[in-house]
Amino acid sequence: TANKKILVLPGDGIGPEVMREVRRIIEWMDRRRHVSFAMEEGQVGGAALEATGSPCPDETVERALGADAVLFGSVGGPRWDSLPFEKRPELGILRLRKELGLFANLRPALVMEPLVDASSLKPDVVRGLDLMIVRESTGGIYFGEPRGIETLPNGKRRGVDTEVYTEEEIARVARVAFDLAKKRSGRLTSVEKANVMQTGRLWRAVVSEIGKAEYPEVELSHMYADNCAMQLCARPKQFDVVLAGNLFGDLLSDLAAALTGSLGMLPSATLGAPDASGRRHALYEPIHGSAPDIAGKGIANPCAQMLSFAMLLRWSFGMEEDAAMIETAVEKVLAGGLRTADIMGPGTARVGTSVMGDAVLRELDKLAA
Numbered sequence: 001t002a003n004k005k006i007l008v009l010p011g012d013g014i015g016p017e018v019m020r021e022v023r024r025i026i027e028w029m030d031r032r033r034h035v036s037f038a039m040e041e042g043q044v045g046g047a048a049l050e051a052t053g054s055p056c057p058d059e060t061v062e063r064a065l066g067a068d069a070v071l072f073g074s075v076g077g078p079r080w081d082s083l084p085f086e087k088r089p090e091l092g093i094l095r096l097r098k099e100l101g102l103f104a105n106l107r108p109a110l111v112m113e114p115l116v117d118a119s120s121l122k123p124d125v126v127r128g129l130d131l132m133i134v135r136e137s138t139g140g141i142y143f144g145e146p147r148g149i150e151t152l153p154n155g156k157r158r159g160v161d162t163e164v165y166t167e168e169e170i171a172r173v174a175r176v177a178f179d180l181a182k183k184r185s186g187r188l189t190s191v192e193k194a195n196v197m198q199t200g201r202l203w204r205a206v207v208s209e210i211g212k213a214e215y216p217e218v219e220l221s222h223m224y225a226d227n228c229a230m231q232l233c234a235r236p237k238q239f240d241v242v243l244a245g246n247l248f249g250d251l252l253s254d255l256a257a258a259l260t261g262s263l264g265m266l267p268s269a270t271l272g273a274p275d276a277s278g279r280r281h282a283l284y285e286p287i288h289g290s291a292p293d294i295a296g297k298g299i300a301n302p303c304a305q306m307l308s309f310a311m312l313l314r315w316s317f318g319m320e321e322d323a324a325m326i327e328t329a330v331e332k333v334l335a336g337g338l339r340t341a342d343i344m345g346p347g348t349a350r351v352g353t354s355v356m357g358d359a360v361l362r363e364l365d366k367l368a369a
């Protein structure tokens with residue numbers, strides 16, 4: 001595996017703090033499992049803006065294109081909130097998704113048993129929850145043209161965003177979702193607002209056609225996005241794989257995160273299309289942001305970043321055993337009662353980011369023994 005190249009982009013806020021704990025896992029793997037990777041570190045977000053004038057320098061894009069996988073932290077912060085759009089740190093992640101062709105964003109929401117009490121919902125509503133949101137991530141209203149803020153002849157301003165989806169864009173992400181549904185429970189819920197949006201009408205039609213023609217064994221249902229948000233809160237366990245466009249998928253995945261206890265727990269993988277040799281670009285990141293309210297305090301939950309690394313091992317390198325080991329270690333630490341502030345429950349002890357990291361390494365030691 002030493003020839004496997006990982007580009008690490010810690011970014012801003014808590015990004016570097018939680019990435020540090022992943023680095024310790026990587027060092028542990030080198031020491032204890034004799035697997036090593038070719039690691040590189042690059043700049044993105046506000047940090048890159050300060051250093052180079054761009055939130056996503058060309059050099060970072062080129063290195064990402066050349067890597068076997070990208071491990072991303074988070075970008076953004078109040079310091080840069082009033083900058084023009086092209087300078088905003090968030091452009092860092094948006095440009096990487098676009099340039100690497102990362103159209104399928106997989107966002108699992110898994111309730112680990114020890115965290116059942118950390119959810120704001122009743123234990124029986126969330127116990128055992130295991131759903132996967134497949135979010136389209138290079139199209140829709142995030143990228144559609146025209147967009148911008150313009151001044152009208154009457155001197156008043158007008159903001160414009162455009163939701164556009166082509167049939168191909170819908171079809172390729174739908175196939176990712178159908179393939180996952182086939183491997184899981186065989187159920188897929190496709191989400192849009194076909195009752196009010198033209199992109200929603202096309203989305204529903206294309207997903208239905210693909211289901212009928214290519215995945216007759218998958219049980220497909222359609223749901224309006226507003227109802228889906230409500231159903232996720234009321235009866236989340238009815239869902240297995242949920243397919244949505246860029247904006248609805250963004251909203252629904254933060255909502256699903258809250259079901260699991262905290263944004264600080266959830267990883268994600270963003271995948272491109274495989275080439276002829278089966279190689280595909282892929283980026284792994286927690287679904288949370290740079291958490292400016294707690295950055296620099298050493299209290300961020302590193303689990304989402306660690307679990308994103310586990311997803312990287314599984315999806316990009318086929319290292320199922322190592323991925324599962326990290327996931328088990330995290331769950332054992334939580335079961336032992338150590339918690340960061342965001343996931344406190346009855347009878348648990350509050351610890352900071354690095355103590356959480358220490359505890360995960362201890363569990364890994366036990367698992368490897």
Ligand code: NAD
Nearest residue numbers: 074075076077263264287288289290291293294300301342
């Ligand atoms: P956020 O996800 O950064 O934070 C939301 C809330 O969750 C905060 O209260 C935060 O403290 C908490 N939280 C998030 N991650 C946590 C963790 N690991 N441990 C403990 N608590 C955690 O969202 P926001 O506050 O809306 O956005 C802050 C900045 O991050 C903005 O600039 C936004 O654009 C950016 N952002 C970036 C990404 C990304 O890089 N992929 C994702 C979302 C938001």
Ligand code: IPM
Nearest residue numbers: 076090091093094250287289
């Ligand atoms: C996410 C974030 C990003 C998004 C922002 C930071 C551009 O919220 O990854 O969920 O909206 O896609």
Ligand code: MN
Nearest residue numbers: 250251254287
């Ligand atoms: Mn988001």
